[in-house]
Amino acid sequence: MMKLFRAALIQSRVGKDRTKNLENAARLIAEAKKGGAQLVALPECFNSPYGTKFFNEYAEPVPNGPTCEMLSKAARDHSIYLVGGTFPEVENNKFYNTCTVWNPEGKLLAKYRKMHLFDIDIPGGITFKESDVLHAGNELVTFDFEGIKVGLGICYDLRFEELAKLYRLQGCELLIYPGAFNMTTGPIHWEILQRARALDNQVYVFAISPARNEQGYIAWGHSQVTDPWGKVTTQAGHEEEIIYDDIQLEKCHNIREQIPIFKQRRTDIYDTIKKCK
Known part of the structure; x- marks a missing residue:
């Protein structure tokens, strides 16, 4: 298993x-x-504006379509593992917010559909209802990165600690959440939710936002890497940029040995269980 690797989170302008x-x-x-x-x-939503009125227009099938073609080619040309953010997917006349992952040969390695749809109403803040257009995914998805098990979530999924817990129970050491928090929730919740998921599950957490723009849905930005100690090791501003972090997987092992909370869970009293396949 790779013990040290360099990750890049791309906060692109859309x-x-x-x-x-x-x-x-x-x-x-x-x-x-x-x-x-x-x-x-x-x-x-790195290939399109974020908003319910855009999902139908920009939706593509997976793995066909211009977005998948670009991702596959980029992964192959640069011999990298590429987490293709998200884009609107269409299948059988249903629309999903989908994350694809590509291996260094340009082959589709994983596909995750956003499980928790962003339906909120904050008076004086923001009202948004993804379920007007999108369908929810029903499967947890992991992929293997050189012996490292990685779990996937998308944006609003970050708020649901059960999903992260299930990934940890499956052996994940890294969770990746492409996400576009807004100017209401972003300043208060974006960082602390990532730190909570990392600290509770003793995993690395990557969260990747689009760069901020001033039209339509405005993303908070501040893409971030959080380590298993709950420490923010790298964070972007709100403009377009790439942030890098050299990830040391031994941190996961060391912290889990020092504070062995998963060995100490009282599963005779409580548990977190996966019900789908």
Whole structure:
């Protein structure tokens, strides 16, 4: 198992032109490779604006379509593992918010559909209802990165500690959440939720936001790496940028040995169980 690797989180700027979004993402992926990254991750809705009125227009099938073609080619050309953020997926006339993962040969390694849809109403803040257009995914998804088990979630999934707990119980050491928190919840909840998921489960957490824009849905930005101690090791601002972090997997082992909470759980009294396949 790889004990040390370099990760790059790409906080890309997203506009209404899909072709330009994909070209920009491809350029930033190439830059991340030059920076020594072996695992590269893109943000939520990196190929389209975020909003229910855009999902139908920008939706593509997986693994066909221009977005998957770009991701596959970029992973292969740069010989990297590529977490392709998310983009709207269509299958059988149903729409999903989907994260794809590609291996260094450009093959589709994993596909995760957002499980918890973002339906909220905060008076004076923000009202949003993804379920007006999107369907929810029903499967936990992990992938193997050079012997490291990685679990996937998307944005609002970060709020549900049971999902992270199930991934830890499956042996994950890293959780990746492409996400676009907004200007109401982002300043208060974005960082603390990542630290909570990392600390509770003694895992690394990556969360990747789009860069902030001033039109439509405004993302908070501040893509972040959090270690298993709950410490923020790297954080972006709100502009377009790439952040790098050299990940030491021994931290997971050491912290789990020092504070063995998963050996001490009282499963005779309580438990977290997975009900789907």
